[in-house]
Amino acid sequence: MQHRIIVLGAGYTGAIAAGRLAKRLHRDDVAITLVNPEPDFVERVRMHQLAVGQDLKPRPFTEMFAGTGVQLRLARVTGVDVERKTVAVTDANGADELAYDTLVYALGSGWNAQGVPGTAEHAYEVAGRPGALRLRERLARLDAGQTVLVVGGGLTGLEAATEIAEARPDLSVALAARGGLGDWLSPKGREHLGKVFGKLGITAYEHAAVTAVAADHVATADGRAIPAAVTVWTTGFAVHPIAQATALEVTGTGQIVVDGTMRSVSHPDVYAVGDAAMALGAGDKPLRMSCASGTPMAWQAADAIAARLTGGKLPDAHLRYFNQCISLGRKEGLIQYVTADDRAVSAVLTGRLAAAYKEMICKGAAWGVANPMLGLPTRRHRVAKDRAAAGSVAGVTA
Numbered sequence: 065m066q067h068r069i070i071v072l073g074a075g076y077t078g079a080i081a082a083g084r085l086a087k088r089l090h091r092d093d094v095a096i097t098l099v100n101p102e103p104d105f106v107e108r109v110r111m112h113q114l115a116v117g118q119d120l121k122p123r124p125f126t127e128m129f130a131g132t133g134v135q136l137r138l139a140r141v142t143g144v145d146v147e148r149k150t151v152a153v154t155d156a157n158g159a160d161e162l163a164y165d166t167l168v169y170a171l172g173s174g175w176n177a178q179g180v181p182g183t184a185e186h187a188y189e190v191a192g193r194p195g196a197l198r199l200r201e202r203l204a205r206l207d208a209g210q211t212v213l214v215v216g217g218g219l220t221g222l223e224a225a226t227e228i229a230e231a232r233p234d235l236s237v238a239l240a241a242r243g244g245l246g247d248w249l250s251p252k253g254r255e256h257l258g259k260v261f262g263k264l265g266i267t268a269y270e271h272a273a274v275t276a277v278a279a280d281h282v283a284t285a286d287g288r289a290i291p292a293a294v295t296v297w298t299t300g301f302a303v304h305p306i307a308q309a310t311a312l313e314v315t316g317t318g319q320i321v322v323d324g325t326m327r328s329v330s331h332p333d334v335y336a337v338g339d340a341a342m343a344l345g346a347g348d349k350p351l352r353m354s355c356a357s358g359t360p361m362a363w364q365a366a367d368a369i370a371a372r373l374t375g376g377k378l379p380d381a382h383l384r385y386f387n388q389c390i391s392l393g394r395k396e397g398l399i400q401y402v403t404a405d406d407r408a409v410s411a412v413l414t415g416r417l418a419a420a421y422k423e424m425i426c427k428g429a430a431w432g433v434a435n436p437m438l439g440l441p442t443r444r445h446r447v448a449k450d451r452a453a454a455g456s457v458a459g460v461t462a
C-alpha cells in the first residue's frame with residue numbers, strides 16, 4: 065500500500081518539499097500529489113519586475129517534475145478537514161475530495177490590506193502574479209509626470225519603488241513608510257538606500273502611517289494627503305484563511321504553529337512550511353515570511369517526513385539568517401548582512417555587485433525548486449512496512 069502524501073501549493077516551499085520527498089522516498093512506497101491552480105512555477109520574488117513590464121522565464125511544472133514521480137493536480141484548494149484527513153479542491157470539472165496520510169500545507173500568502181479603507185477599491189499590489197499583471201497594465205497607461213506612491217517601507221516596498229522609478233524615470237515615484245526609511249538597516253545600509261532613492265528621484269514620506277486610500281491620494285494618520293495616481297500597497301503579507309477554518313492550531317494571523325521539524329503541534333500528520341507556517345528560528349524568534357527561511361523549512365519538513373516514514377534520523381538543522389538581499393532596480397542593490405536572528409550588522413554590499421548578487425540569489429532560488437537536493441546524493445529509502453499504511457505514520461515518534 066502506498067503512503068499518500070499531498071502537498072498543497074507549488075510555490076517555492078511546496079514545490080521544494082514535493083521534489084525533495086520524491087528524491088528521498090522509494091516510488092513504490094509513496095504517492096506524492098502536488099496541488100496547485102497554475103501549471104507553471106511563479107517566481108514570486110520577481111513580481112515587482114513583472115509589474116514594470118519585464119518578462120519572466122516560463123517555468124512549466126511538467127518540465128520541473130519530469131521523471132520525479134510527483135503528480136501535479138491542477139486545482140484550487142477550498143478546504144482541509146484534518147479530522148477526516150481530506151482536502152477539498154475545485155477544478156474545471158467541479159469539486160473533488162483528496163485523501164491523505166501526510167499533508168504538507170504550503171499555500172503561501174497574499175497582500176495584506178490591513179483593513180485600511182479604500183485599499184480594495186483603489187490600491188494595487190505585487191504579492192502575486194494577478195496583482196502584478198494588473199499593476200503592469202495600469203503603469204503602462206500612466207502619462208509622464210503622474211505619481212506612483214508605494215505604501216510600505218519594508219523589503220517589498222523598497223524593491224517595488226526602486227524598480228518602478230528605474231523603469232519609468234518619467235513618472236514621479238514616492239514611498240510612504242510608517243517609520244524612517246530603512247530604519248532597521250545598518251547606518252551604511254541606510255546611507256546607501258538614501259543615495260539610491262536620491263539618484264532615482266524617489267520621494268520618501270517618513271513616519272507616514274496611511275489610514276485611507278482614495279482614487280487620487282492617500283490620507284495619513286498625522287493629517288497629510290499624499291497625491292497618488294496609483295497607490296501600490298506593500299505592507300506585509302496575509303495568509304489564506306483556509307488553515308484558520310480547520311481544527312489545526314494556528315496563530316492569531318492564521319499561520320499554522322509547527323515544531324522544529326515543521327510538524328503541526330496539534331495534528332502530527334500535518335506539516336506546514338513557508339509563509340503559511342509559524343516556526344521559530346534562532347533565539348526562538350518567529351521566522352519572517354520569506355524564501356530565505358521558507359526554503360530551509362521545506363528541506364526540513366521533507367527530510368523529517370522521510371525520516372519518520374523510513375525510520376531514519378530526524379534532521380536537526382537550525383534555521384537562521386545570513387543576509388537580506390534587496391534589489392534596488394536592475395543596476396543597484398543592497399545586501400545587508402544580519403545576525404542569525406535577522407538583526408542588521410554593520411557590513412553591507414552595495415552597488416552593481418550587490419545587484420548581481422541579488423540576481424544570483426533569485427536565479428538560485430528558482431534553480432533550487434527544480435533541484436531540491438542541492439547537490440546532495442539522491443538515496444531513495446524504503447518506507448518501513450509498519451509505517452506505510454494509511455494513518456500509521458501519525459503515531460510514529462522519533
Ligand SMILES: Cc1cc2nc3c(=O)[nH]c(=O)nc-3n(C[C@H](O)[C@H](O)[C@H](O)COP(=O)(O)OP(=O)(O)OC[C@H]3O[C@@H](n4cnc5c(N)ncnc54)[C@H](O)[C@@H]3O)c2cc1C
Nearest residue numbers: 073074075076077109140141171172338339353354355356
Ligand atoms: C515582490 C516580492 C519580492 C520578494 N522578495 C523576496 C526576497 O528577495 N527574498 C525572500 O526571501 N523573500 C522574498 N519575498 C517573499 C517570498 O516570495 C515569499 O515569502 C515566498 O514566496 C513564500 O513561499 P511559499 O511557498 O510559502 O508561498 P508562495 O511562493 O506564495 O506559494 C504559494 C503557492 O500556493 C498556491 N496557492 C495559493 N492558494 C491556493 C489554493 N487555494 N489552492 C491551491 N494552491 C494555492 C499558489 O498558487 C502558489 O503556487 C518576496 C515577495 C514578493 C511579493
